[in-house]
Amino acid sequence: MCMDPGVRHGPRWKSGRSRRPLVILLLAFALVHVHQPQPAHAAPHPAIDSDSLAVLVTRVLDEHPSLLAVERRIDAAAARVPQLGALPDPTLMVGVMNLPLPDLDPSMEGMTMLGIEYGQRLPPRGLRGVRQAEARAEVAVAEAERDLLRWELRTRMSEAYFELLLVDEALEVHHRTRASLDAFAATARTAYAQGRAPQQDILRAQTEIAAIEEHMAELRQRRAGALAELNALLERPSRDDVAPAMPARLRALLEGEPGPGMLSDHLGGGELGAGFPPLLELERRALATRPEVARARSRAEAAAHAVEAARIERRPGIALTGGYAMRSGRADLFSAGVMVELPLFRGRKQDQAVIEAEHRKDAETLGERALALEIRKEVATAHADLVRAREQVILLEEGVIPQARASVESAAAAYRAGDGDFLRVMESQTLLFRNEIQLAHLVADAGRALARLEHATGSEISMETVP
Numbered sequence: 001m002c003m004d005p006g007v008r009h010g011p012r013w014k015s016g017r018s019r020r021p022l023v024i025l026l027l028a029f030a031l032v033h034v035h036q037p038q039p040a041h042a043a044p045h046p047a048i049d050s051d052s053l054a055v056l057v058t059r060v061l062d063e064h065p066s067l068l069a070v071e072r073r074i075d076a077a078a079a080r081v082p083q084l085g086a087l088p089d090p091t092l093m094v095g096v097m098n099l100p101l102p103d104l105d106p107s108m109e110g111m112t113m114l115g116i117e118y119g120q121r122l123p124p125r126g127l128r129g130v131r132q133a134e135a136r137a138e139v140a141v142a143e144a145e146r147d148l149l150r151w152e153l154r155t156r157m158s159e160a161y162f163e164l165l166l167v168d169e170a171l172e173v174h175h176r177t178r179a180s181l182d183a184f185a186a187t188a189r190t191a192y193a194q195g196r197a198p199q200q201d202i203l204r205a206q207t208e209i210a211a212i213e214e215h216m217a218e219l220r221q222r223r224a225g226a227l228a229e230l231n232a233l234l235e236r237p238s239r240d241d242v243a244p245a246m247p248a249r250l251r252a253l254l255e256g257e258p259g260p261g262m263l264s265d266h267l268g269g270g271e272l273g274a275g276f277p278p279l280l281e282l283e284r285r286a287l288a289t290r291p292e293v294a295r296a297r298s299r300a301e302a303a304a305h306a307v308e309a310a311r312i313e314r315r316p317g318i319a320l321t322g323g324y325a326m327r328s329g330r331a332d333l334f335s336a337g338v339m340v341e342l343p344l345f346r347g348r349k350q351d352q353a354v355i356e357a358e359h360r361k362d363a364e365t366l367g368e369r370a371l372a373l374e375i376r377k378e379v380a381t382a383h384a385d386l387v388r389a390r391e392q393v394i395l396l397e398e399g400v401i402p403q404a405r406a407s408v409e410s411a412a413a414a415y416r417a418g419d420g421d422f423l424r425v426m427e428s429q430t431l432l433f434r435n436e437i438q439l440a441h442l443v444a445d446a447g448r449a450l451a452r453l454e455h456a457t458g459s460e461i462s463m464e465t466v467p
Contacts, residue, residue: 051243053161060153060233067153070146077139084131091119097325106328113333117323124315130308137302144295151291151455157233158451163226165244166444171219173436177429178212180408181205184425187416201422208426249462250447253386254393263391270387279383282457286379287372289458296368303361310357314350316341378456386449389442396439404432 061067098111106112185205192199228238256274263270271278277285287293319339326332343350407428414420454461 052245053158053247056161056230056234056242057154057157060157061150063235064153064233065235067146067149070142070149074139074142074146077135077142081132081135081139084135085128087128088121088123093117093119093323110327110330113325113327115323115325115333117321117335119319119321121317121319123317124312127309127312127317130305130312134302134305134309137298137305140298141295141302144291144298147291147458148295151458153233155451155455157230159448160226160230160233161242161244162444162447162451164223164230164242165246165447166440167219167223167226168244169440169443170437171216171223173433173440174212174216174219176436177433178209178216180429181209181212184412184422184429185209187412188422191415191418196418204422204426208430247447249460250450252462253450254390254443254446258390258394259387262387263394269384270391272383272387272390276461279380282383282453282461283376283379285459286375286457290375290456291458292371293368293375293458296364296371300361300364300368303357303364307354307357307361310350310354313353314343314346316343375456379453382449382453382456386446386453389446389449392442393439393446396435396442401432401435401439404428404435408432 094116095114096106097113097115098109099106100109100112106114185202188201188205192202224239227240227242230242231238231240234240253272253274253276256276259271259273259276259278261270262273269279318341321335321337321339323335324332325335408425411420411425411428415422415425450461
């Protein structure tokens with residue numbers, strides 16, 4: 001019996017479409033007249049609300065330090081807005097002018113004076129408002145970055161969660177298979193004692209049991225890795241246990257009616273069905289809600305304001321000055337003036353700044369268009385993966401696995417009657433084992449594909465979200 005240990009991800013679940021309880025497998029083993037209780041450690045983890053995927057995702061999004069760091073960056077970006085709306089700081093000069101040397105006697109020179117001067121630079125009209133608008137767009141970029149990080153953390157949590165679900169389901173499959181192999185081994189020993197079977201049958205069963213034990217050890221290591229990843233996201237000790245359960249929206253999808261085009265030869269692909277949105281609706285929603293779209297739009301807006309600011313800065317700013325001077329024995333003096341910036345190098349500075357800003361704006365606009373194409377592809381790919389997994393789940397549940405179980409029953413009955421071959425019993429059990437493991441893989445694949453599809457659309461997908 002060659003069993004694949006490469007278990008990747010998967011949940012514990014049941015579906016409502018023509019599914020037999022798992023106890024049928026144990027009833028099949030009753031045909032060999034041997035009862036082998038399932039080991040105590042094979043019992044599934046109890047599904048409790050505190051370990052649901054939704055609860056764990058909420059904890060991550062409320063407490064993860066990377067999100068708190070992004071919030072501080074948003075606050076920092078927001079603090080720039082009022083700064084850019086303020087005038088430049090004024091200047092104040094106080095000093096003595098025309099003091100004669102070496103005596104330093106202010107009465108010796110009629111032009112000696114104690115003066116105070118105030119100056120205020122005034123940027124070109126409208127520049128401060130445009131710079132504030134650009135800064136507000138940068139705040140929106142930072143907020144989109146936060147939303148993007150939230151979806152990345154949510155998807156990471158979902159990946160670890162479905163990995164844990166798969167490993168738990170695979171361990172249960174291994175325990176059930178181990179129980180059946182123990183039963184078959186006991187039957188082989190009985191048949192050998194009665195002279196109806198060779199000793200080789202016993203050795204073959206023991207070899208398969210050893211292989212099962214080896215695979216279970218590997219699965220336990222995989223579970224430890226998945227648990228460590230999940231707890232790292234929650235900032236908890238690596239060995240804090242989690243009791244995963246099937247998310248309700250994934251269960252609704254797997255138990256619902258197949259969508260149009262599913263399980264057909266139509267090359268255009270099928271829909272999810274079960275009341276879930278069609279592909280075109282998901283693409284439309286993605287273009288409206290993805291954080292990357294909001295980020296690209298805000299970047300383009302900031303670039304447009306930067307172009308406007310660069311054009312305004314081609315106009316010279318001015319500075320106003322005013323002063324008052326006191327002289328010894330003579331009349332005090334008052335002065336006022338206006339300073340104007342002379343754009344002598346406009347062709348190399350201001351004009352080039354406008355050209356630079358326009359190129360950046362064009363780049364952001366083109367990037368926004370390219371992003372829309374990439375988002376459509378991501379949505380379509382995740383949607384196709386989810387449809388494929390759903391189709392294969394149906395085929396396994398309603399066709400392959402029932403037939404594999406019937407084959408085990410038939411082989412076991414024939415061997416018990418002395419007309420069958422023990423090798424056929426083992427091959428039938430191996431085929432059932434592989435199909436049950438593949439089913440766990442596919443359900444986990446469906447969970448991961450749903451998480452990727454939600455990431456691609458920027459919104460949670462369920463029957464309630466259908467327009």
